[in-house]
Amino acid sequence: MKDRRIIDAFMLEAIAEARKGLSEGGIPIGSVLVRDGKIIGRGHNRRIQENNTMKHAEIDCLINAGRVGSYRNTVLYSTLMPCYLCGGAVVQFNISKVVVGESRTFPGSEKFMLDHSVEVINLDLDECVDMMKKFIKEYPSLWNEDIGK
Amino acid sequence: MKDRRIIDAFMLEAIAEARKGLSEGGIPIGSVLVRDGKIIGRGHNRRIQENNTMKHAEIDCLINAGRVGSYRNTVLYSTLMPCYLCGGAVVQFNISKVVVGESRTFPGSEKFMLDHSVEVINLDLDECVDMMKKFIKEYPSLWNEDIGK
Numbered sequence: 626m627k628d629r630r631i632i633d634a635f636m637l638e639a640i641a642e643a644r645k646g647l648s649e650g651g652i653p654i655g656s657v658l659v660r661d662g663k664i665i666g667r668g669h670n671r672r673i674q675e676n677n678t679m680k681h682a683e684i685d686c687l688i689n690a691g692r693v694g695s696y697r698n699t700v701l702y703s704t705l706m707p708c709y710l711c712g713g714a715v716v717q718f719n720i721s722k723v724v725v726g727e728s729r730t731f732p733g734s735e736k737f738m739l740d741h742s743v744e745v746i747n748l749d750l751d752e753c754v755d756m757m758k759k760f761i762k763e764y765p766s767l768w769n770e771d772i773g774k
Numbered sequence: 775m776k777d778r779r780i781i782d783a784f785m786l787e788a789i790a791e792a793r794k795g796l797s798e799g800g801i802p803i804g805s806v807l808v809r810d811g812k813i814i815g816r817g818h819n820r821r822i823q824e825n826n827t828m829k830h831a832e833i834d835c836l837i838n839a840g841r842v843g844s845y846r847n848t849v850l851y852s853t854l855m856p857c858y859l860c861g862g863a864v865v866q867f868n869i870s871k872v873v874v875g876e877s878r879t880f881p882g883s884e885k886f887m888l889d890h891s892v893e894v895i896n897l898d899l900d901e902c903v904d905m906m907k908k909f910i911k912e913y914p915s916l917w918n919e920d921i922g923k
Contacts, residue, residue, distance in 0.1 A: 679828070679837050679863065688828050696922060709890075713862020713883070714828065718922035734862070737886075741858075773845060773867035 666690025815839025875902030
Protein backbone atom coordinates (compact mmCIF):
# COMPACT_ATOMS: atom_id res chain seq x y z
CA MET A 626 0.00 0.00 0.00
CA LYS A 627 1.31 3.43 -0.88
CA ASP A 628 2.14 5.89 1.85
CA ARG A 629 -1.16 7.58 2.76
CA ARG A 630 0.67 10.86 3.39
CA ILE A 631 1.30 11.21 -0.32
CA ILE A 632 -2.33 10.53 -1.25
CA ASP A 633 -4.19 13.65 -2.28
CA ALA A 634 -6.43 14.79 0.60
CA PHE A 635 -9.43 14.90 -1.77
CA MET A 636 -8.84 11.29 -2.78
CA LEU A 637 -8.91 10.38 0.91
CA GLU A 638 -12.38 11.96 1.07
CA ALA A 639 -13.46 9.96 -2.01
CA ILE A 640 -12.16 6.81 -0.30
CA ALA A 641 -14.12 7.74 2.84
CA GLU A 642 -17.26 7.98 0.66
CA ALA A 643 -16.50 4.56 -0.85
CA ARG A 644 -16.18 3.04 2.62
CA LYS A 645 -19.45 4.67 3.66
CA GLY A 646 -21.13 3.03 0.66
CA LEU A 647 -19.66 -0.33 1.60
CA SER A 648 -20.90 0.04 5.19
CA GLU A 649 -24.42 0.58 3.78
CA GLY A 650 -24.21 -2.66 1.79
CA GLY A 651 -23.34 -0.87 -1.43
CA ILE A 652 -20.59 -0.94 -4.02
CA PRO A 653 -17.44 0.74 -2.63
CA ILE A 654 -16.92 3.60 -5.06
CA GLY A 655 -16.74 7.19 -3.84
CA SER A 656 -16.39 10.58 -5.45
CA VAL A 657 -15.91 14.25 -4.61
CA LEU A 658 -16.13 17.37 -6.78
CA VAL A 659 -13.60 20.10 -6.05
CA ARG A 660 -13.41 23.74 -7.05
CA ASP A 661 -10.86 26.30 -5.86
CA GLY A 662 -9.46 23.80 -3.38
CA LYS A 663 -12.83 23.16 -1.76
CA ILE A 664 -15.17 20.17 -1.92
CA ILE A 665 -18.44 21.33 -3.48
CA GLY A 666 -20.07 17.92 -3.81
CA ARG A 667 -19.57 14.38 -2.54
CA GLY A 668 -21.25 11.04 -3.03
CA HIS A 669 -20.93 7.32 -3.46
CA ASN A 670 -22.46 4.53 -5.47
CA ARG A 671 -26.02 4.03 -4.20
CA ARG A 672 -27.32 1.62 -6.85
CA ILE A 673 -28.14 -1.08 -4.35
CA GLN A 674 -29.14 1.16 -1.46
CA GLU A 675 -31.66 3.15 -3.55
CA ASN A 676 -32.35 0.51 -6.20
CA ASN A 677 -31.35 3.20 -8.68
CA THR A 678 -29.49 1.97 -11.75
CA MET A 679 -28.00 5.38 -12.51
CA LYS A 680 -26.65 6.14 -9.03
CA HIS A 681 -23.00 5.61 -9.77
CA ALA A 682 -20.67 7.42 -7.36
CA GLU A 683 -19.83 10.27 -9.73
CA ILE A 684 -23.49 10.84 -10.66
CA ASP A 685 -24.45 10.88 -6.96
CA CYS A 686 -21.63 13.37 -6.31
CA LEU A 687 -22.69 15.63 -9.20
CA ILE A 688 -26.34 15.56 -8.06
CA ASN A 689 -25.29 16.46 -4.52
CA ALA A 690 -23.12 19.31 -5.81
CA GLY A 691 -26.28 20.89 -7.23
CA ARG A 692 -26.43 23.59 -9.85
CA VAL A 693 -22.86 24.86 -9.60
CA GLY A 694 -22.79 26.90 -12.80
CA SER A 695 -19.78 26.28 -15.00
CA TYR A 696 -17.83 23.09 -14.34
CA ARG A 697 -14.76 24.32 -16.23
CA ASN A 698 -12.64 24.82 -13.12
CA THR A 699 -13.80 21.74 -11.29
CA VAL A 700 -11.94 18.51 -10.61
CA LEU A 701 -13.85 15.25 -10.19
CA TYR A 702 -12.26 12.68 -7.91
CA SER A 703 -13.32 9.07 -8.06
CA THR A 704 -11.89 5.98 -6.39
CA LEU A 705 -12.39 4.12 -9.72
CA MET A 706 -11.95 5.11 -13.36
CA PRO A 707 -15.36 6.48 -14.48
CA CYS A 708 -17.48 4.29 -16.76
CA TYR A 709 -19.02 5.74 -19.95
CA LEU A 710 -22.09 7.02 -18.06
CA CYS A 711 -19.91 9.02 -15.68
CA GLY A 712 -17.25 9.87 -18.27
CA GLY A 713 -20.15 11.07 -20.43
CA ALA A 714 -21.18 13.45 -17.65
CA VAL A 715 -17.58 14.70 -17.40
CA VAL A 716 -17.42 15.39 -21.15
CA GLN A 717 -20.91 16.88 -21.45
CA PHE A 718 -20.47 19.28 -18.54
CA ASN A 719 -16.88 20.20 -19.43
CA ILE A 720 -15.30 19.06 -16.20
CA SER A 721 -11.62 19.88 -16.80
CA LYS A 722 -9.88 17.24 -14.79
CA VAL A 723 -10.54 13.81 -13.34
CA VAL A 724 -8.38 12.20 -10.63
CA VAL A 725 -8.97 8.49 -10.10
CA GLY A 726 -7.87 6.01 -7.47
CA GLU A 727 -7.26 3.18 -9.91
CA SER A 728 -8.21 1.55 -13.19
CA ARG A 729 -6.76 -1.91 -12.62
CA THR A 730 -10.10 -3.50 -11.76
CA PHE A 731 -12.04 -1.58 -14.45
CA PRO A 732 -10.62 0.30 -17.46
CA GLY A 733 -13.63 2.62 -17.73
CA SER A 734 -13.83 5.42 -20.27
CA GLU A 735 -10.30 6.81 -19.89
CA LYS A 736 -9.58 6.99 -23.62
CA PHE A 737 -12.95 8.61 -24.34
CA MET A 738 -12.29 11.35 -21.76
CA LEU A 739 -8.72 11.91 -23.01
CA ASP A 740 -10.04 12.14 -26.58
CA HIS A 741 -12.31 14.94 -25.35
CA SER A 742 -9.44 16.91 -23.79
CA VAL A 743 -10.15 15.93 -20.21
CA GLU A 744 -7.02 15.69 -18.06
CA VAL A 745 -7.05 12.27 -16.38
CA ILE A 746 -4.72 11.49 -13.49
CA ASN A 747 -4.56 7.95 -12.20
CA LEU A 748 -3.11 7.64 -8.69
CA ASP A 749 -3.12 3.82 -9.01
CA LEU A 750 -3.65 3.21 -5.30
CA ASP A 751 -3.48 -0.29 -3.87
CA GLU A 752 -6.04 0.82 -1.27
CA CYS A 753 -8.65 1.43 -3.99
CA VAL A 754 -7.74 -1.71 -5.92
CA ASP A 755 -8.05 -3.87 -2.80
CA MET A 756 -11.48 -2.43 -1.95
CA MET A 757 -12.86 -3.22 -5.43
CA LYS A 758 -11.17 -6.61 -5.74
CA LYS A 759 -12.70 -7.76 -2.47
CA PHE A 760 -16.16 -6.54 -3.49
CA ILE A 761 -16.00 -8.05 -6.99
CA LYS A 762 -14.88 -11.38 -5.55
CA GLU A 763 -17.70 -11.44 -2.99
CA TYR A 764 -20.49 -10.04 -5.21
CA PRO A 765 -19.60 -10.63 -8.88
CA SER A 766 -23.19 -10.39 -10.13
CA LEU A 767 -23.83 -7.04 -8.40
CA TRP A 768 -20.66 -5.66 -9.92
CA ASN A 769 -21.44 -6.94 -13.42
CA GLU A 770 -24.90 -5.40 -13.22
CA ASP A 771 -23.35 -2.08 -12.22
CA ILE A 772 -21.32 -1.92 -15.42
CA GLY A 773 -23.97 -3.40 -17.70
CA LYS A 774 -22.30 -6.77 -18.23
CA MET B 775 -45.27 18.65 -39.80
CA LYS B 776 -44.97 15.01 -40.72
CA ASP B 777 -48.05 12.83 -40.70
CA ARG B 778 -48.49 11.63 -37.12
CA ARG B 779 -49.80 8.29 -38.37
CA ILE B 780 -46.35 7.42 -39.59
CA ILE B 781 -44.68 8.35 -36.32
CA ASP B 782 -43.65 5.35 -34.29
CA ALA B 783 -46.17 4.80 -31.47
CA PHE B 784 -43.33 4.71 -28.94
CA MET B 785 -42.07 8.09 -30.12
CA LEU B 786 -45.56 9.44 -29.54
CA GLU B 787 -45.23 8.25 -25.93
CA ALA B 788 -41.83 9.96 -25.65
CA ILE B 789 -43.42 13.16 -27.00
CA ALA B 790 -46.22 12.82 -24.42
CA GLU B 791 -43.53 12.63 -21.72
CA ALA B 792 -41.83 15.75 -23.12
CA ARG B 793 -45.13 17.64 -23.02
CA LYS B 794 -45.70 16.48 -19.45
CA GLY B 795 -42.29 17.92 -18.53
CA LEU B 796 -43.15 21.20 -20.21
CA SER B 797 -46.45 21.39 -18.32
CA GLU B 798 -44.48 21.03 -15.07
CA GLY B 799 -42.25 23.97 -16.00
CA GLY B 800 -39.44 21.72 -17.17
CA ILE B 801 -37.42 21.20 -20.34
CA PRO B 802 -39.54 19.39 -22.96
CA ILE B 803 -37.56 16.22 -23.56
CA GLY B 804 -39.15 12.80 -23.10
CA SER B 805 -37.97 9.23 -23.30
CA VAL B 806 -39.26 5.65 -23.18
CA LEU B 807 -37.42 2.34 -22.95
CA VAL B 808 -38.88 -0.53 -24.96
CA ARG B 809 -38.29 -4.27 -24.87
CA ASP B 810 -40.19 -6.89 -26.86
CA GLY B 811 -42.62 -4.28 -28.11
CA LYS B 812 -43.52 -3.09 -24.60
CA ILE B 813 -42.64 0.07 -22.72
CA ILE B 814 -40.61 -0.93 -19.65
CA GLY B 815 -39.64 2.56 -18.54
CA ARG B 816 -40.60 6.15 -19.23
CA GLY B 817 -39.49 9.56 -18.09
CA HIS B 818 -38.76 13.15 -18.91
CA ASN B 819 -36.22 15.82 -18.11
CA ARG B 820 -36.74 16.83 -14.47
CA ARG B 821 -33.66 19.01 -13.95
CA ILE B 822 -35.67 22.05 -13.05
CA GLN B 823 -38.54 20.30 -11.28
CA GLU B 824 -36.24 18.34 -8.95
CA ASN B 825 -33.24 20.71 -9.05
CA ASN B 826 -31.29 17.64 -10.14
CA THR B 827 -28.51 18.29 -12.63
CA MET B 828 -28.38 14.68 -13.80
CA LYS B 829 -32.12 14.22 -14.43
CA HIS B 830 -32.03 14.28 -18.20
CA ALA B 831 -34.99 12.55 -19.83
CA GLU B 832 -33.13 9.36 -20.72
CA ILE B 833 -31.60 9.07 -17.23
CA ASP B 834 -35.04 9.57 -15.65
CA CYS B 835 -36.45 6.91 -17.98
CA LEU B 836 -33.66 4.43 -17.16
CA ILE B 837 -34.08 5.02 -13.42
CA ASN B 838 -37.82 4.45 -13.72
CA ALA B 839 -37.26 1.24 -15.72
CA GLY B 840 -35.44 -0.15 -12.69
CA ARG B 841 -33.12 -3.13 -12.66
CA VAL B 842 -34.17 -4.72 -15.94
CA GLY B 843 -31.24 -7.12 -16.31
CA SER B 844 -29.58 -7.07 -19.73
CA TYR B 845 -30.30 -4.05 -21.91
CA ARG B 846 -29.15 -5.81 -25.08
CA ASN B 847 -32.63 -6.14 -26.56
CA THR B 848 -33.89 -2.76 -25.48
CA VAL B 849 -34.57 0.33 -27.58
CA LEU B 850 -34.30 3.77 -26.03
CA TYR B 851 -36.56 6.44 -27.51
CA SER B 852 -35.85 10.10 -26.94
CA THR B 853 -37.43 13.20 -28.42
CA LEU B 854 -33.91 14.69 -28.74
CA MET B 855 -30.52 13.22 -29.68
CA PRO B 856 -28.94 12.08 -26.39
CA CYS B 857 -26.08 14.17 -24.97
CA TYR B 858 -22.84 12.51 -23.83
CA LEU B 859 -24.24 11.79 -20.36
CA CYS B 860 -27.18 9.89 -21.82
CA GLY B 861 -25.22 8.47 -24.77
CA GLY B 862 -22.70 7.31 -22.17
CA ALA B 863 -25.47 5.41 -20.38
CA VAL B 864 -26.50 3.83 -23.71
CA VAL B 865 -22.94 2.68 -24.44
CA GLN B 866 -22.15 1.54 -20.88
CA PHE B 867 -25.32 -0.52 -20.52
CA ASN B 868 -25.20 -1.90 -24.06
CA ILE B 869 -28.54 -0.56 -25.19
CA SER B 870 -28.71 -1.80 -28.80
CA LYS B 871 -30.73 0.86 -30.48
CA VAL B 872 -31.69 4.49 -30.01
CA VAL B 873 -34.58 6.19 -31.83
CA VAL B 874 -34.61 9.97 -31.63
CA GLY B 875 -37.13 12.63 -32.55
CA GLU B 876 -34.57 15.06 -33.91
CA SER B 877 -31.02 16.38 -33.74
CA ARG B 878 -31.50 19.71 -35.48
CA THR B 879 -31.57 21.73 -32.25
CA PHE B 880 -28.77 19.70 -30.59
CA PRO B 881 -26.29 17.34 -32.28
CA GLY B 882 -25.69 15.32 -29.09
CA SER B 883 -23.46 12.27 -29.01
CA GLU B 884 -24.63 10.56 -32.21
CA LYS B 885 -21.13 9.86 -33.54
CA PHE B 886 -19.97 8.53 -30.18
CA MET B 887 -22.90 6.09 -30.05
CA LEU B 888 -22.40 5.01 -33.68
CA ASP B 889 -18.68 4.47 -32.98
CA HIS B 890 -19.74 2.09 -30.20
CA SER B 891 -22.00 0.05 -32.50
CA VAL B 892 -25.27 1.52 -31.30
CA GLU B 893 -27.93 1.70 -34.01
CA VAL B 894 -29.21 5.28 -34.12
CA ILE B 895 -32.39 6.17 -35.99
CA ASN B 896 -33.31 9.81 -36.36
CA LEU B 897 -36.98 10.40 -37.22
CA ASP B 898 -36.28 14.13 -37.72
CA LEU B 899 -39.74 15.24 -36.63
CA ASP B 900 -40.82 18.86 -36.96
CA GLU B 901 -42.99 18.33 -33.89
CA CYS B 902 -39.92 17.66 -31.73
CA VAL B 903 -37.88 20.45 -33.34
CA ASP B 904 -40.65 22.98 -32.75
CA MET B 905 -41.00 22.01 -29.08
CA MET B 906 -37.26 22.51 -28.43
CA LYS B 907 -36.93 25.66 -30.54
CA LYS B 908 -39.72 27.32 -28.61
CA PHE B 909 -38.21 26.35 -25.25
CA ILE B 910 -34.67 27.41 -26.20
CA LYS B 911 -35.93 30.76 -27.45
CA GLU B 912 -37.90 31.40 -24.25
CA TYR B 913 -35.36 30.03 -21.75
CA PRO B 914 -31.88 30.08 -23.33
CA SER B 915 -30.02 30.06 -19.99
CA LEU B 916 -31.92 27.02 -18.67
CA TRP B 917 -31.16 25.14 -21.86
CA ASN B 918 -27.48 26.08 -21.85
CA GLU B 919 -27.19 24.92 -18.26
CA ASP B 920 -28.79 21.61 -19.21
CA ILE B 921 -26.06 20.85 -21.71
CA GLY B 922 -23.17 22.32 -19.70
CA LYS B 923 -22.62 25.39 -21.83
